[in-house]
Amino acid sequence: MTVRFKLETNLHWLLFVGMAATIGLVEIGIVASALFAQNPDMFAFAITCDIALVIPILYYFLAVRRKHVPPITLVPIFILSLVLAGLILPVEQHAYLDLLKLVIPALELLVLSYIVVKIRAIIRSFREVRTDALYFSDALAESCARVLGQLSGLGFILTEFSLLYCAIWGWFNKYKTGKASDAVFCYHRKSGYGAILGAIVMMLVVETLALHLLLQTWSALAAWIFTGLSAYSLLWMIGDYHAMRLHPIILRDDTLSLRTGLRWRVNLPLDQITAIEKFRAREQRGKEYLSMALFGSPRLVLHCKAPVLVHGLFGLKRVVTQIGLSIDEEKLFLERAQARGDDVAK
Structure with a gap:
């Protein structure tokens, strides 16, 4: 069902992009033709309607009505259509376009x-x-x-x-659990992730300053774009580290919540876990296996009775039956897991 929905969604987007591009190319051809020069006012009105009105209507039927996107997204599509019409039509034929632009302030207030x-x-x-x-x-x-x-x-x-x-x-912020019975386990301390991140941050800052000065001699805009991207990358890495702290592994009475920051997440009922065993490097791992360890090979491998859906970054999903993980307090985790699930950690 999910695959079919995705295929239908992609088809509708392809149809919209294809039809909008076709309209744009046809209008460019009309503007460049001798017919447009003979009656520019009539063609300017028709082209304005085709681009500024027909394209948003297509977007409504192919995207909004299919519930792929909210209706409010019609506003930016309409504004982009006006921009496209302005690029295609000669400046002296913008009279009808200027009338449509009068509604933009009201649309901005609506958004x-x-x-x-x-x-x-x-x-x-x-x-x-x-x-x-x-x-x-x-x-x-x-x-x-x-x-x-x-x-x-x-x-x-x-x-x-x-x-x-x-x-x-x-x-x-610090992580706070809602129940006193919850067992909280970290996985980022013994991995040395904090020290590695600190070294990367220092190198990134030094390289960014040096390259900014170098690019400044060529283009100030390019230098600031590069610096902005570097600053965003720095924030991303710091956020990833804090996400590890704020998303520990939680063992409840009947559920095991596995997290690797925001990278991977899954909640497993304990009765769905058949075993938690030591990781063996020589053992072959297939597509049904996912490592949730921060670096390198995991310390433990968790086996599930049936395939489970694991969610990743940016909506990524994996269906697996084996999950590799590393935990700072490994021995305590195995003891608690076995105490709360008869078949777990054997």
Whole structure:
């Protein structure tokens, strides 16, 4: 069902892009023809309608009506259509286009109001679900799904926002579990991830400063673009580290929540785990295996009764039956896991 939905979604997007591109190419040909020169006013009106109105209508039927995207996205499509029409039509034939541009301020106000309403709804929903959610990222994902629905690209947006949130606010936050019976296990301390990240950050800062000065002699714009990308990469790495701290592995009475920061996540009922054994490097691993270790080979391999769905960055998904992981307090984890599940850790 999911595969069929994705195929239909991709087909609708391809149809829209193909038809919009065809309209644009046809209008370019008309503007360059002798017919346009003979009656420019009539053709300018027709071209303005084709590009500024027909393309948004196609977008509505192929994307919005199919519930791939929210209706508010019609606004940027309409504005982009106006820009395209302005590029194709000669400047002296922009009279009809200028009339349509008068509605842009009202549309901008509509978009701003929509964003404010949705953000307030997400914040309200987040406060409701945060107390029961194990992780802030789970609460955020559930809140956005409630308010926005299952939108295309939502996983990408949530990943970027969560990493930036961790990079900025992670310094001031610590993980707090909701139940005293929850067993919390870290996996980032003994791996040396903090020291490695510190070295990378220092090298990145030095290289960015040096290359910025070098690029400045050629192009100031290129230098600042490079510096901006480097700064964003730095925030991304810091956010990834704090995501590790704020997303530990949680063992509950009946569930094992596995996390590798925001990279991978899965919640496993304990009765679905057949065994947790030591990792053996010589053993062959197939597509049903996923390593959730930070670096190198994992220390443990978890076996499941049936295939499980593991979620990754930017909406990535994997179906596996074996999961490799490394835990700082490995011995304690195995003892707790065996105590809470009769068949676990054997």
